Amino acid sequence: xxxxxxxxxxPGVGLRSTHFPYLESEPELNIKxxxxxxxxxxxxxxxxRLMLRKLRRNHPIALHGVSMNLLSTEGLNNAYLKNLKxxxxxxxxxxxxxxxxxxxxxxxxxxxxxxxxxxxxxxxxVINNIDHAQNKLGRTLVIxxxxxxxxxxxxxxxxWDFLLEVTKKTDAKLLLDINNVYVSAKNxxxxxLTYLNSIPKNRVAQIHLAGFTDMGNFLFDxxxxxxxxxxxxxxxxxxxxxxxxxxxxxxxxDIPEFNVVEAEVVKAIEIWNQYHQGQ
Numbered sequence: 047x048x049x050x051x052x053x054x055x056x057p058g059v060g061l062r063s064t065h066f067p068y069l070e071s072e073p074e075l076n077i078k079x080x081x082x083x084x085x086x087x088x089x090x091x092x093x094x095r096l097m098l099r100k101l102r103r104n105h106p107i108a109l110h111g112v113s114m115n116l117l118s119t120e121g122l123n124n125a126y127l128k129n130l131k132x133x134x135x136x137x138x139x140x141x142x143x144x145x146x147x148x149x150x151x152x153x154x155x156x157x158x159x160x161x162x163x164x165x166x167x168x169x170x171x172v173i174n175n176i177d178h179a180q181n182k183l184g185r186t187l188v189i190x191x192x193x194x195x196x197x198x199x200x201x202x203x204x205x206w207d208f209l210l211e212v213t214k215k216t217d218a219k220l221l222l223d224i225n226n227v228y229v230s231a232k233n234x235x236x237x238x239l240t241y242l243n244s245i246p247k248n249r250v251a252q253i254h255l256a257g258f259t260d261m262g263n264f265l266f267d268x269x270x271x272x273x274x275x276x277x278x279x280x281x282x283x284x285x286x287x288x289x290x291x292x293x294x295x296x297x298x299x300d301i302p303e304f305n306v307v308e309a310e311v312v313k314a315i316e317i318w319n320q321y322h323q324g325q
Contacts, residue, residue, distance in 0.1 A: 053322045057311045058108065058294030065304040066097050077311050079140070081294055084111040088133040098137060108141035108252065108292075109134065110221075113155055116175045116189065117148035117162045127182040134183060141252055141292070143188035143221045144179075146172065146209070163198035164208040169215070176216040188251045189213075190221035193229040193258075193267035205230070206244040219251035222291075224280050225273065229258050229265040242284050253293035255281060255314060270299035272310055282317050289322045 058079040063086075080101055087098050087109075098107065111130065114122065134142060150156040162168050180187050191209060203211065213220060222245060231238035257271030273281075273295070285293065295310045 053289045055315055055318050055322070056290075056292035057315050058292055059307055059311055060294060060296045060298070061098070061101070062297070062301055063094065064301045066093070068304045069097070069101065076308055076315065079106040079108065079292065079294070081108040081110050084109045084130055084133065085113055088129045102137055106140045107137050108143065109137065109139040111144035112159070113149055113157070114144035114179060115149045115155070116144060116146055116172055117168065118151070118175060119171060120152050122175050122178050123152065124182070127179060131183050134185065141188050142183060142185045143190055143252065145192050146189045146212070147192045159192045161192070161194040161196060161198075163200040164203040164205060165200055166202060169203075169208065169211055172212050173215045176212065176218050180216070180218070186217060186219060188219045188221045190223050190254065191226050192223075193226040195233055195264060197234055206241045209245070210249070213249050220245065220249050221252045221254060222250045222284070223254035223256070224284065225254065225256040225258060225277050226267060228274075228277050228280060229267050232265050238280055239283065242280060247288045247291070250288060250291050253281070253284070253288070253291055254296055255293060255310070256296040268299050269296045273313070278313070278317065281314065282320075285318055286321045289318070293318075
């Protein structure tokens with residue numbers, strides 16, 4: 047496992063096919079691990095899968111899903127879980143994660159991370175689906191908070207309280223996306239520090255960093271830009287007492303050269319070092 051009780055920096059980056067040619071040359075890297083989008087590899091035996099195997103020889107891999115559909119009222123897709131389990135057994139990732147959201151129904155996956163009301167009924171659905179996934183995969187699941195652009199009058203929990211209830215009932219861990227916290231905080235007018243300060247450090251298995259797009263009257267989680275200063279401030283606040291948590295940079299649209307993405311990771315390393323280097 048990449049986590050440890052020692053103060054060791056664990057920087058990572060999202061693996062994107064745009065960067066395959068560069069990574070095939072086995073350059074010296076500032077990052078220690080890669081996060082791969084599960085769906086891009088679990089049904090492929092071609093170049094993507096070969097690249098993932100190659101990187102796995104020297105780097106830990108995290109698998110990050112976008113289609114598990116943890117809010118499905120129909121239950122999870124067992125064929126999907128079977129294919130994911132095959133990939134897990136092959137790659138032996140140190141983290142297996144997905145998003146706390148719904149993505150459609152059995153007949154139609156709309157490939158978006160959709161919000162839901164934070165109710166007792168939703169909590170029961172999530173608990174049952176996470177338990178099912180963890181039993182099928184034989185792994186503890188790590189769940190990510192998503193950016194949202196609407197709220198529900200039916201909600202009976204604050205988002206962070208809902209997340210904590212999920213982890214208490216399932217033993218799942220959290221993938222804390224700090225950019226998503228900031229985007230949702232600005233869209234729904236709450237203090238992002240209230241959110242972060244409500245999340246116990248021992249429940250967080252991973253941190254995401256990314257850039258958003260300011261649409262004028264709301265922020266849009268596009269993963270198409272460098273990390274904004276406000277998000278760096280939140281990361282700095284949280285990582286101060288979360289020295290063992292792996293963190294990584296996501297970049298999914300308008301993807302630049304690898305060294306540009308890696309430079310964002312280096313910024314995160316420098317912030318981590320302010321608090322933990324030499325300790």
